[in-house]
Amino acid sequence: MMAAIVGGLVIPSASAVCADDSRGQGLFKERCASCHGEKGEGVHDEFANPLIGDRSLNELSKYIDDTMPKDEADSMNAEDSAAVAAYIYDAFYSPTAQFRNQPARVELARLTVRQYRHALIDVISDFRGRNDFSDERGLKADYGEFLKPRVGDRPENKIEPGIDHVFNPPKDEKPLTEEELKEAKKNPMKDRRPGDSFRAKWRGAIIIPADGEYEFIAETENGVKVFVNDSRTPIIDAAVRSGNETVFRGSSALLGGRSYFLNVEFNKSKAEKSASIVLKWKRPGQVAEPIPTRFLSPQEPPERLVISSSFPPDDRSMGYERGNAVSREWDDATTSAAFEAADWIAKRRFQLANTRAESDDRTDKVKAFSRRFVERVFRRPLSDEEAALYVERQFAESRDDETAVKRVVLLALKSPWFLYREPGRDATDPHAVASRISFTLWDAGPDDQLRQAAAKGELKSREQVQKQVNRMLKDHRADAKLASFFEQWLKLDRMGELSKDARRFPEFTPELVSDLRTSLELFVDEVVRSDASDFRSLFTSNELYANGRIARFYGLDLPEDAPFQKVAVTNEPRIGLLSHPYMLAGFAYHDESSPIHRGVFIARTVLGRMLKQPPVAVAPIAPDLHAGMTTRERVLLQTKPEMCMSCHGMINSLGFSLEHFDAVGRYRQKEHDRPVDSSGNYLTTRGDEVKFADVRGLSEFLANGPESSAALTSQLFHFAVKQPVRAYGADQPDRLHAGFVEGKYSIRRLLGDIAVTAALDQPAEPAAPVAAN
Numbered sequence: 001m002m003a004a005i006v007g008g009l010v011i012p013s014a015s016a017v018c019a020d021d022s023r024g025q026g027l028f029k030e031r032c033a034s035c036h037g038e039k040g041e042g043v044h045d046e047f048a049n050p051l052i053g054d055r056s057l058n059e060l061s062k063y064i065d066d067t068m069p070k071d072e073a074d075s076m077n078a079e080d081s082a083a084v085a086a087y088i089y090d091a092f093y094s095p096t097a098q099f100r101n102q103p104a105r106v107e108l109a110r111l112t113v114r115q116y117r118h119a120l121i122d123v124i125s126d127f128r129g130r131n132d133f134s135d136e137r138g139l140k141a142d143y144g145e146f147l148k149p150r151v152g153d154r155p156e157n158k159i160e161p162g163i164d165h166v167f168n169p170p171k172d173e174k175p176l177t178e179e180e181l182k183e184a185k186k187n188p189m190k191d192r193r194p195g196d197s198f199r200a201k202w203r204g205a206i207i208i209p210a211d212g213e214y215e216f217i218a219e220t221e222n223g224v225k226v227f228v229n230d231s232r233t234p235i236i237d238a239a240v241r242s243g244n245e246t247v248f249r250g251s252s253a254l255l256g257g258r259s260y261f262l263n264v265e266f267n268k269s270k271a272e273k274s275a276s277i278v279l280k281w282k283r284p285g286q287v288a289e290p291i292p293t294r295f296l297s298p299q300e301p302p303e304r305l306v307i308s309s310s311f312p313p314d315d316r317s318m319g320y321e322r323g324n325a326v327s328r329e330w331d332d333a334t335t336s337a338a339f340e341a342a343d344w345i346a347k348r349r350f351q352l353a354n355t356r357a358e359s360d361d362r363t364d365k366v367k368a369f370s371r372r373f374v375e376r377v378f379r380r381p382l383s384d385e386e387a388a389l390y391v392e393r394q395f396a397e398s399r400d401d402e403t404a405v406k407r408v409v410l411l412a413l414k415s416p417w418f419l420y421r422e423p424g425r426d427a428t429d430p431h432a433v434a435s436r437i438s439f440t441l442w443d444a445g446p447d448d449q450l451r452q453a454a455a456k457g458e459l460k461s462r463e464q465v466q467k468q469v470n471r472m473l474k475d476h477r478a479d480a481k482l483a484s485f486f487e488q489w490l491k492l493d494r495m496g497e498l499s500k501d502a503r504r505f506p507e508f509t510p511e512l513v514s515d516l517r518t519s520l521e522l523f524v525d526e527v528v529r530s531d532a533s534d535f536r537s538l539f540t541s542n543e544l545y546a547n548g549r550i551a552r553f554y555g556l557d558l559p560e561d562a563p564f565q566k567v568a569v570t571n572e573p574r575i576g577l578l579s580h581p582y583m584l585a586g587f588a589y590h591d592e593s594s595p596i597h598r599g600v601f602i603a604r605t606v607l608g609r610m611l612k613q614p615p616v617a618v619a620p621i622a623p624d625l626h627a628g629m630t631t632r633e634r635v636l637l638q639t640k641p642e643m644c645m646s647c648h649g650m651i652n653s654l655g656f657s658l659e660h661f662d663a664v665g666r667y668r669q670k671e672h673d674r675p676v677d678s679s680g681n682y683l684t685t686r687g688d689e690v691k692f693a694d695v696r697g698l699s700e701f702l703a704n705g706p707e708s709s710a711a712l713t714s715q716l717f718h719f720a721v722k723q724p725v726r727a728y729g730a731d732q733p734d735r736l737h738a739g740f741v742e743g744k745y746s747i748r749r750l751l752g753d754i755a756v757t758a759a760l761d762q763p764a765e766p767a768a769p770v771a772a773n
Helices: 014-019 021-031 057-067 078-093 095-101 113-128 178-186 328-347 362-378 384-396 401-413 430-442 448-455 462-472 476-489 510-529 548-554 581-586 595-606 631-638 642-656 695-704 706-721 732-742 747-760
Strands: 003-006 009-012 139-142 158-160 164-166 198-208 212-220 223-228 236-238 247-254 258-268 276-282 543-546 565-568 680-683 689-692
Touching (some): 021 078, 057 078, 057 642, 078 095, 223 247, 258 276, 328 401, 430 706, 476 747, 510 747, 695 706, 706 732, 706 747
Antiparallel strands (some): 223 236
C-alpha cells in the first residue's frame, strides 16, 4: 500500500484511501459508532456533538491516533487511524461533506432589527430629501444677536470647528485697544464685559458613525437649548437656569451613516458675571468628550424618523444577525414600532406630501403621498388592487386625512411585504434584485436611482448591477455597514467597560480606554475607506493613532496635549490589529494577560476555525498559587489534560504570540524577571506547520496566508446578506475569495462582489422561517 509519513504518522495516499475506504468505514462502525453515531451525528451522554470540523486530513488522523478510541488510544495503529480519518473526513467531517449531507439554502427571513430601523429612516428621507453631508466640517456660528456689543462691529458669522468657548472677563474696564478689538472680532466669545448680555447660535449637523444611544452634554453657567434631529423640541432645555446646575444632559437614539440636525442656542444675561459653553457627547461604550470636528457638518439635514421602540435581539448563533425566527415579542415590537411611525408621519403629513393644511387639494396630495409611501415600504410598485386596499379604502373609511394616513402606515408596516425580504417574489424580478443589492450594501431599501434602474429593466446583467453597486459603495451608508461589520468582527460590541486592577494600573482610566477605542476606530476606518481598502494592512501596519494621553501611558514621543495623529512604532514588536492596545486589553484579565482569550479570537474570528465549547467551565489558575511561573507556563499547566489540548494545542500557541504585552497592552520583555517567550506554531487546514517568534511573524502569515482572507470573505458575506454563503453554490466561498485575492484584498470591492452575487446568483429554494415559542 502506498503511503506518506507526516510527522511520524503514516498517511495513506489518495489511491490507497479509495481502495481501503471500506476498511475505514468498518473500523469506524466497530470502534467509533457507539460513541459518535452511525453517521457521526453524536450520541447523547457520550459524544453529543456531531463529527464536523475544519481540521486537515493529516491533523485529524494524528488526533485520532493520539486520543481515540476513548480510553483505548493504543488499540489502533497509525494505519488504522489514517483509514478511519479518511472515511470520517470524506463521509461527514469536511466542509465539502457537510454541504453534501445537509445542503445550505436561503431561508425566508424577516427584517433584522437593524434593517427595520434603517429601512424606515430611508423611506422618509426619500420624501424629505437626504441632504447627505459633504467633506466640509464644523458648525455655522451665528453671532447676530449680541444685545450690547462693546467691541465695535457685530462679530462675523463663520464656520466653527466645535462648541468650546470660555468667557474670561478682564480685570479692569479700560477701553479695548485696536489690537484687542481685532482679536475680539476673531473670537466673539472672548473679552465681553461682565455686564453684557448676548446670544449665539451654532447650527448644522451631527454625523453619527454607528447605531446607538448618544448622550449630549452641555456644560455652561448660562442658558442653553440643544436640538438634535428635531427643530421644535430640544433634548436639553435650560434656556432659563435655576439653581447652581451647570451640566445639562439629553439622549437620543440615532442610526449610523447619516447626519442629523443640530442646533445649539446660547444666551447670557446681564446678571451673569461669566460666560462659557462646551458641547460634549458620550458615544456608546465611550466616555464624554467634546464633539470632535470630524463629526460636525455645517449642512442642515431634514428631520429623520428614528424608531425608538424596543425590539428583542436577533439570533446570532451562526455568528451573524439573522431574521430567522418569529416570536410573540418580535410581533409585539413591530406593532409598537408601527404605531410610533404612524403618529410621527401623520403629524408631518402635509410636509411629506408637499402641501399645506389650508390647500384645497391637500387630500389628493396626502393620498398620493400615501401610495408612494406604501410603494417605498414594499420596495416595488403597487398593483391597482393593492392600491385600492392599502390606500383608497383607508381614506374612504376614515373621518379625516390624519386618521387615513395612520391607517395606511399601520397596514403597510404590518404587512409581510415590508416585514419579510421579498416573500414569494420571482428571484429575477428587477425590484427584488434591487432590494437584494440595497440591503446587502445599506441594510435598507433601494434609493430613487436604483428603483428607476429596476423599472427600466437595467438590472439584468452583471455589468448593469455592478454599475449601481459601484455608485452605492460611495454612499456613507456603505461606510456605516462596514463599520458595523468590523465592530462585530473585532468583538467591540462585547467588550463592555474595560477596567483593570487600579493598584497595578492606576493610570488606566476610563478616559484612556475611550481614547484607545477611538484610536482603533480611526485605524480601521482609515484602512477600510482608503483607495486600496487593503485587508492586509490591518495586520501589517506599524503605525498607531495616538494622542497625548495614549503617548504618555505607552511611552510614545508626543506632547501631553497632542491631538490624535499617526505615530510609527519602531522600538517594539507592535504591528497591526492584534497588538493594538485596545484589543490586547480587551482580551485580557483584570490584572494579567490572557493567551487563551487572545488565541480564541485569532483562531475563531481571524482564521475562521471551528472551536468546540469547553466541556466544563474552568477558572484560570491564580498567579499566587504558582508565583514563580510565567503566564505561558500556567496556561500550559492548566490545559495539559488530553481533552483540553484538542483545541488548546491551537489556541495557546496563537495566544502566546502576544505575550510580550501585558493586561493593558504595554510592551514587556520580562515577566517575573524571566524573559518572555512569545514563540508559537500553527497547523494550517492544509496540514502545513507555520512557526513564528512573536506577533510580527504571525501577523505576516495572517496578512498573506489564505485562511484569514478566506474567513473574512465568508464572514462579510454572512453579515451583509444574512444568509449562508454556500446556499449560493458549494463553490461560492472559493469564487468570492479568488475575486478578493485578484482585487488585491480590497475590502470595499469584496462587499461589492458580494452584493452582485446576492443580486444575481440564484440560490436554492428558500426555507420557511422558524416560529419561536
